[in-house]
Amino acid sequence: MxxxxxxxxxxxxxxxxxxxxxxxxxxxxxxxxxxxxxxxxxxxHKDRMALEIIEQAEARNEISPDKTTLIEFTSGNTGIALAAFAAAKGYKFNIGVQGGVSVERLKLIEAYQANIVDVPGELIAGVFERGIEAFEDVINYMSEGVPGAYPTYQLSNADNINAHYxxxxxxxxxxxxxxxxxxxxxxxxxxxxxxxxxxxxxxxxxxxxxxxxxxxxxxxxxxxxxxxxxxxxxxxxxxxxxxxxxxxxxxxxxxxxxxxxxxxxxxxxxxxxxxxxxxxxxxxxxxxxxxxxxxxxxxxxxxxxxxxxxxxxxxxxxxxxxxxxxxxxxxxxxxxx
Ligand SMILES: Cc1ncc(COP(=O)(O)O)c(C=O)c1O
The missing domain is CATH 3.40.50.1100 (Rossmann fold)
Incomplete structure (x- = not known):
């Protein structure tokens, strides 16, 4: 058992x-x-990355539930995984949502009670075309003024790769x-x-x-x-x-x-x-x-x-x-x- x-x-x-x-x-x-x-x-498979990013940041003493708000801008599975494990570990999680997300994925993020943050349309417009820097601009915007903000930066976080390695x-x-x-x-x-x-x-x-x-x-x-x-x-x-x-x-x-x-x-x-x-x-x-x-x-x-x-x-x-x-x-x- x-x-x-x-x-x-x-x-x-x-x-x-x-x-x-x-x-x-x-x-x-x-x-x-x-x-x-x-x-x-x-x-x-995003569960692996979300958990690795959180637990490695914990191991480096960079985050803790009492002071950290996790921040990410994502269209779905990363958001669902981060929302679930933020809940399971007691973290606040602010998520900005990209366009083209299936209704189910959005509702799952809602179910885990992540805080869905409004991002101005002009900041989101064309992010896919503008690439990684545009994504990071959005995440940095979302982090401004948030006490204990910890952006997880899935597009450049080495622990994304490490989780699968x-x-x-x-x-x-x-x-x-x-x-x-x-x-x-x-x-x-x-x-x-x-x-x-x-x-x-x-x-x-x-x-x-x-x-x-x-x-x-x-x-x-x-x-x-x-x-x-x-x-x-x-x-x-x-x-x-x-x-x-x-x-x-x-x-x-x-x-x-x-x-x-x-x-x-x-x-x-x-x-x-x-x-x-x-x-x-x-x-x-x-x-x-x-x-x-x-x-x-x-x-x-x-x-x-x-x-x-x-x-x-x-x-x-x-x-x-x-x-x-x-x-x-x-x-x-x-x-x-
Ligand atoms: C359903 C789905 N398939 C594939 C991928 C791509 O995986 P990766 O981000 O590891 O390249 C993602 C996430 O980006 C996803 O959510």
Missing amino acids: AIYNSITELVGKTPIVEFKRLEKALGLKGRIAGKLEYFNPAGS KHTGPEIWEDTEGKIDIFVGGVGTGGSTHGVGKYLKEQNPNVKVVITQPDVNDVLHPILNGVEDGGFHGIHAVYDGEKLNALAPKNYNADLTDEYVTVSYAQTLKAIHLLAKYEGIFVGASSGASLAVAIKQALREENEGKLIVPLLPDNGERYLSEDIQKVRHDIEDAVEF
Whole structure:
């Protein structure tokens, strides 16, 4: 029997599941075993980063619940994770919210009673285009005049990478008994692919790191990229080349990347729906995109018998308001991987 002292003790040790029925249905040459990060207690791989950032700052005596207010500007999973662990540890948390956030993610932040701060529109306008400095301007604005303000700066905080280097990477290595051949992940802040990629390549330099990129030329792209309200949204939180360079210059490490693979939203949806249909596992859009990339890898002759591990960041329930569950035969049947 084990009684835990805090929800924070349950972060990590997420399961890896091989998608055997999916492999058979698609006639894949390689094997795909997904790392299901929605098993984290606040529901995504961002739990690892949020906890590492808080606990390392505690270890350096930089923060304490009685005097600190954590500050971050984020579109979702980081906010949810920080809100949950701020609550569990007794910290105040001021969050500024970006546009394009699914309703569920906003409501989850509300549920954990983080303090949602209004940021002037002109400061937020074009942050994605202006990149990391614009994000830090917003965070610095939010910190002004707040006693004990502690910005967590997810786009440049080394503990974002460290969380995945110390935990996610080793878990993948151990659970696959060192047999992983290909790791697939998307880049938002770049922390997960950097930390995992670095660890895995240190164990075996032949492990291939493949980065998922949403297709900017996708004809469905404008409505499917999470920028417009209503209807379908896109592959939230993972970026194509241009945004990636603007947003993740500090955390992301291109030197660790062996290949970039582009996916369309139609392929993403198809991957999500096949996983739900054959495995009873329902994931979010960035997971679907990386799964689609894993499927593309597994279809290659050269990857016969190889073990491919996509990192699947969160659960599809977080995007139901965007009808992510709806099978769209009109677009999905027409696409191949
Ligand atoms: C759902 C989802 N997928 C992927 C990512 C990208 O992960 P990372 O920030 O580790 O690059 C994020 C966060 O940015 C996310 O919330």
